[in-house]
Amino acid sequence: MTLKLYGATNSRALRSIWCLEEVGADWELVKTNFMGDSKKPEYLALNPNGRVPTLVDGDLVLWESMAINLYLGRKYGGDLWPASEADQARAIQWSFWGITEFEPHLLAILIHRIMLPEDKRNPKLADAGERDIARPLKVLEAHLENREHLLGGAFSIADLNVVSVLSMAGLVGLDISAYPRVQKWLAAATSRPSMGKAQAAGA
Ligand SMILES: N[C@@H](CCC(=O)N[C@@H](CS)C(=O)NCC(=O)O)C(=O)O
Numbered sequence: 001m002t003l004k005l006y007g008a009t010n011s012r013a014l015r016s017i018w019c020l021e022e023v024g025a026d027w028e029l030v031k032t033n034f035m036g037d038s039k040k041p042e043y044l045a046l047n048p049n050g051r052v053p054t055l056v057d058g059d060l061v062l063w064e065s066m067a068i069n070l071y072l073g074r075k076y077g078g079d080l081w082p083a084s085e086a087d088q089a090r091a092i093q094w095s096f097w098g099i100t101e102f103e104p105h106l107l108a109i110l111i112h113r114i115m116l117p118e119d120k121r122n123p124k125l126a127d128a129g130e131r132d133i134a135r136p137l138k139v140l141e142a143h144l145e146n147r148e149h150l151l152g153g154a155f156s157i158a159d160l161n162v163v164s165v166l167s168m169a170g171l172v173g174l175d176i177s178a179y180p181r182v183q184k185w186l187a188a189a190t191s192r193p194s195m196g197k198a199q200a201a202g203a
Contacts, residue, residue, distance in 0.1 A: 003027040004056040005068075006043065008034065009202030012065045013053035015164035017201050019069040021194040022160060023076040029201050066095045066161060073157035080157050087151050091158040094150050097136070098165040105133035106165070109172040130174065137179050140166075144181035148188075155189065163189040 003025050007013020011034050020027045032038055038050045047054040047063045054061065055068045057075075062068050070092065073081045082088050108129030112121045140162075143150065150158040167190055169176055176183050189195070 001026075001058055004030050006030045006032040006038075006046065006054040006056070007052035008032060009199055011052050014198060015065045015161070016053045016055060016068045016072070018164060018195055018198040019072045019077075019157075019160055021197040021201070022192070023072055023078070023080060025072065025076050031202065065164075066099055069157060069161050069164070070095060073160075077157060079154065080160070082151055082156055082158070087156070090151055091156060091161075094158040095161040098162040101136040101139075102133065102162070102165050103168075105129040105136075106168045106172060106174070109133075109174065110168065113172060133174070137176065137182060140182050140185075141179040144185055148185065155192075159185070159189055 003020065005013065005016055005020060005027055007016065007029070008031060009017060013032075017029065032043060032052050032054075034052050037043060038047070038052050043054075044050055046056065046061050049063060051063070053065055053068060054063045055071070056062075057071075060071075062071060073091070074088075082091055106129065108125045112123060112126035112129075149155050150162065163186055166182075166186060169186070176186075
């Protein structure tokens with residue numbers, strides 16, 4: 001059965017689009033922009049938050065990008081889903097960490113340096129985001145000291161989920177050159193063919 005993903009590539013839906021491409025699912029994009037389409041009654045019936053993405057897999061309607069990716073990884077991911085319970089728990093840990101420890105800082109920079117009209121921006125919030133993101137970046141840099149991937153051996157759903165958040169760094173012009181291992185890990189993950197396919201999915 002074809003999975004349906006509602007969203008657009010210029011949104012957090014890209015995370016789940018990337019995951020769908022990485023797991024090689026049979027899926028289709030229901031193009032849904034997050035300004036108008038996501039507020040229409042038919043979409044709100046699927047996702048009352050009025051946000052993207054939303055996944056439909058048969059009877060299952062699922063929102064929240066990380067929940068979608070963990071589901072896709074577990075059900076369709078093959079080796080992308082870690083084999084041991086301990087690594088599965090670590091994958092969940094890293095995924096939550098990405099959206100709680102990284103995402104708010106990146107969003108503060110995005111909103112107050114790029115998205116809002118200049119007279120509505122609060123540069124202090126953007127500067128605070130840039131300052132505070134150093135803490136999780138240091139954690140990641142240290143973690144990658146002896147490993148190429150978050151769980152060690154191979155690229156997993158943990159890498160995909162954290163990279164899918166941190167890749168916003170490029171968009172907001174965040175300089176991460178002080179974290180060379182993070183930079184290398186990010187570049188390797190975002191140059192996977194699945195990411196290229198994901199970005200082209202909205203065309
Ligand atoms: N926590 C949600 C956030 C989703 C979200 O905020 N998506 C944005 C686009 S990046 C959206 O739909 N915004 C429309 C709105 O907030 O009304 C997730 O990760 O899926």
